[in-house]
Amino acid sequence: MATGSSLLVTLLAAVVVASAGGGVAVDTVADSCNAIRDFVEVGFCEAALRSSPGAATADRHGHLLIAADLAAARGHSARDAAAAALARGRGEGGDDPGARDGLEACGILYGSSVPALRLMRGYAASRSWEAARSLLWLSGQAGMGCAAALDEPAAAAARMDRANEDFSLLTTMATALLNSVTSS
Numbered sequence: 001m002a003t004g005s006s007l008l009v010t011l012l013a014a015v016v017v018a019s020a021g022g023g024v025a026v027d028t029v030a031d032s033c034n035a036i037r038d039f040v041e042v043g044f045c046e047a048a049l050r051s052s053p054g055a056a057t058a059d060r061h062g063h064l065l066i067a068a069d070l071a072a073a074r075g076h077s078a079r080d081a082a083a084a085a086l087a088r089g090r091g092e093g094g095d096d097p098g099a100r101d102g103l104e105a106c107g108i109l110y111g112s113s114v115p116a117l118r119l120m121r122g123y124a125a126s127r128s129w130e131a132a133r134s135l136l137w138l139s140g141q142a143g144m145g146c147a148a149a150l151d152e153p154a155a156a157a158a159r160m161d162r163a164n165e166d167f168s169l170l171t172t173m174a175t176a177l178l179n180s181v182t183s184s
Helices: 001-020 030-036 042-052 060-091 097-125 129-134 139-147 152-183
Strands: none
Touching: 030 042, 030 060, 030 152, 042 060, 042 152, 060 097, 060 139, 060 152, 097 129, 097 139, 097 152, 129 152, 139 152
């Protein structure tokens, strides 16, 4: 009888520990990034998400919202960088019409992509998946479009390369997370 009751006590203790969350902690950031590894490098994804407070305790839906916020912030700073480069070029007597036109195009592209990302994020936050998906095409165009607009003027392109690449990666990450959330 003593052996049976000690087995029962051990089983009850195991159930209590398991129900209290005493199991192995899940790295939700790694889980989300692994789910989209075919689209975004896992290291980039993890670094981007971990840069945001609360990512460690968020689920995949929360990571989608974080990725959209990060992309919108990067897009906003890229738009500002394009405007500053354009103003600098004009102030320095910049006479390269290709660079000027390319930087203006970047400003326009980021000026439309950032609000689209914010709207997409809002729809995703309220789990209005179809509405969020409808904005994906528009929200991700700025990075590639800006790079294409600046393809010829090398100096202008060099100023925007990092911003365009980061924005493209972050919007791809948000898109992949949205697809991941809505397909599960």
